[in-house]
Amino acid sequence: MAEDAPVARVLVDIGLAHLDRPFDYLVPASMADGAVPGARVRVRFAGADHDGFIVERTDSSEHTGRLSPLRRLVSPEPVLTPQVAQLARAVADRYAGTVADVLRLAVPPRHARTEKEPSPAPTPAPSRPAPGGWADHRHGTALLDALADARAGARPPRAVWNPGPAAAWPDLLARLVATTVSGGRGAVVVVPDARDVARLDTALRDVMGEGRHIALEADAGLAERYRRWLRALRGSVRAVVGTRSAAFAPVANLGLVAIWDDGDDLFAEPRAPYPHTREVLLLRAHLAGAAAVVGAHARTAEAQQLVETGWARAVEPERSAVRARAPQIHTVGDEYEQHRDQAARSARLPSLAWRVARSGLQRGPVLVQVARAGYVPALACARCRTPARCSRCPGGLRLSEHGGAPTCERCSTPAPSWQCTECGHGRLRAAVVGLRRTVEELGRAFPGVQVWQSGAEAVTDTLGPEPRLVVATHGAEPEVTGGYASALLLDGTSMLNRQSLRAAEEALRRWLRAAALVRSRPGGGEIVVVADPGVPAVQALVRWDPAGFAARELAERAQLHFPPAARVAQLRGARGDIDELLRLAELPAGAQIAGPDQDGDTAQALVRVPRSSGTSLAAALRGAAGVRSARRSGEPVRIQIDPADL
Structure with a gap:
């Protein structure tokens, strides 16, 4: 065994709630130098080999039994940084999930040949750019000044930003990033899709020059994406732009996180524990003491809440500039x-x-x-306007081409002789063109x-x-x-x-x-x-008043106790499994439960609590899920905290 710090604490890639913690393993002498915190390893767990990450090396273990040794050192590259590990834990707690599930989103798959390549040396920091369009914004130059101020202990700025009509948002975001990097700190910017990544990538090159940032996008391919990710990990660049998973990019000395168009549904992660990218970035800003900017042409109710609670300040053009450009x-x-x-x-x-x-x-x-x-994605009865449905399933009817027969959008069954179930009429009209x-x-x-x-x-x-x-x-x-x-x-x-x-x-x-x-x-x-x-x-x-609309929307949701004024958990699964989960969960006081109600092949329940009880709600559901997984009771229940839509 290793002479120094012979015990490795490993996060094992097992997405079971009752096993959501590090486990101790012995470090063989042959792995003593490479088994560093953050390294990928293979370990034996419950009779099978599993992947994992070392999070710590210690001298002793609290485990009273015999420790198993590490099976294999997959790579000595410390791909899991302490900051990302801390963020993964916070995201798992926020969304009633497991760290293993979050790390699958945060750390890309290994590409061994790429990992052996050296990364370029860091480029010098760019000079601070001119304010550009930020000079037309209220608090715009103050935001740039705060980003350039890298003094220890300085309060990081937080902004909800609406650039107004005809604004070159990629250029404005690029100036935020360049100002942050010029002060010696890193930046992470997340945008909805590859088209937006390309636009911001071009703007960053124009403002900062070549080689000072990377763009993380799936279209680059596994090897190239991993190569770019390693450049951020190894400190070759301080700025990262990308889509959803770039929120976890391992940028050191983080000074800014930003998201563009946070209302886009592409930011709602479809994989467990279903985190929203905006919330991941806000958690990261809090943990790292970094600035945060939530930007869009429109404003979501969640962004408005940041303003109304004082967590962020609104940054937007003067009304005179809006009227001139609209x-x-x-x-x-x-x-x-x-x-x-x-x-x-x-x-x-x-x-x-x-x-x-x-x-x-x-x-x-x-x-x-x-x-x-x-072509015509939805049809209805020409007489009574009742939506036209398939005779075999609940799917709606549609037309794929002019003169074609209507078919079901779900099962593709043709319906050439359709008749309305409400009035018996046999003619159809376009409900949606x-x-x-x-x-x-x-x-x-x-x-x-x-x-x-x-x-x-x-x-x-x-x-x-x-x-x-x-x-x-x-x-x-x-x-x-x-x-x-x-x-x-x-x-x-x-x-x-x-x-x-x-x-x-x-x-x-x-x-x-x-x-x-x-x-x-x-x-x-x-x-x-x-x-x-x-x-x-x-x-x-x-x-052109996104702020006024968002304030109205937030006020209406507060009256109805809907997110973001309240916290809601959506539970989906078999009815019996949902009932058992709710019985086991020690829900916070004031929790309101709706359902479970049958929804097709599955049942659904909603649990609503005041916003201040959101952490307790997630902990209660995660704990109940842990008890069920330890008992191997029934099938898992999908737990989604604050789903993007209800």
Whole structure:
């Protein structure tokens, strides 16, 4: 055995709640030098070999029995830093999960050949950049000054940032990162998808120069992604930008964490313990004493709560700058338009939208944002408007092409002779019109005009300034040189009427993201939003007031005791397993339980507690899950704390 610190404490990769702790193993003499804290090892546990990470080397163990030796040193590279290990524990506690599950998200798979390659030497820190667009923001230059101040004990700044219309958000984020790095500290920025990573990657090179940051993205491939990750681990770079998993990037001396467009559902991790990237970054900022910036065109209720509790300060442009840069925004249901077009409220493309599109095409490209991909993704009875359902399963019917037979969206069963179960009518109408059908209709309505589409099947990043109609689903809108001349925001009513806690918040987020691509009003930019003009989300778009809408949304959720004003756990599994888990859980006082109710093949229950009891709720559910796993009782119950939607 090793002479010095012969005991290694190992986090074993076993995702069982009752085994969520380090276990002690002896370090053989042959591994004494390589078995360092953070190294990957193989150990024997319960009669099988498992992967694990060493978290500590000690002289003794509290275990009274015989210790097993480490089976194999997989790699001496200390891939699990103490800071990331601490963060993983905090995330597991926050979301009633296990550290092993979090580490699967935090530490990428090993690529042995890449690990043997040397990493480049660190590049010198860049000089502090000019404020750029931050000079137009209230508290913008103060935020930059605080990021540049790397003095020990200085209070880190925390900001909720809305850049306003026509803002070059990648450049503004890049200046935050460069200012932080110029002061000798590291930065981590997380964005929703690979397109946003590419935009920010370009901006960082423009502001900081080559070789001073890395971009972590899945498209780079296993070897290249691991190579870049090792550069951050070994200190070759101080700045990391990437998608969801980049929140755990092993950046030393962390000075800034930032997230862009935190309302995007891509930030909701689909794997246990289902953490939200925003919350991971806020936990990391707290543990590391780092600055935190939550930025987006819109503002979520969670971001507004950070402002109202005083944890963060709002950073946004002056109202005069917002008015100067915002496009002119029309609604279709006002009194004048009702008098001019009697179908303005009900038509998918009222006459105002046609007029704005024709006028915009004389000046440049026109954006048409639609809610859904496909041809006709949802059908309904032509007489009573009842949603058309499959006869074999609960799935809805859809059309995949013009003249085709309706088919089920779930099981693909054709329904050529469908009849309404409510009124017996046999004809169908489009309940939702998709991307391809919209392209087809606009092509007929605007002969001689190019109609470009960008959606899930093929996303276009950028286009030139030539006049054309650009039909895109949300998040797939191409950027165009000089901005769009006008934009039509369709399907607003269907988005607002979704049965979702975040329906209005998500609709405004999509609209503001598209509106930010349109020219200013002085530059001729116009937008038509096809939705009820009296809805708060529409009014917030017209005023370009994401903060006011978020304050209203948060107040309404507080009255209803919904997140983020309260903490909610969603339990999914077999009804008997959920009942047992709730019996075992020592829930905090005041906990409200709804269900379990059957939801298809599984049951679901909700547990709601005041926000101050959130930690106790997670601990109670994790403890009950540990008892069940130790007893090998039934099947696991999926525990999701504060799900992105209810």
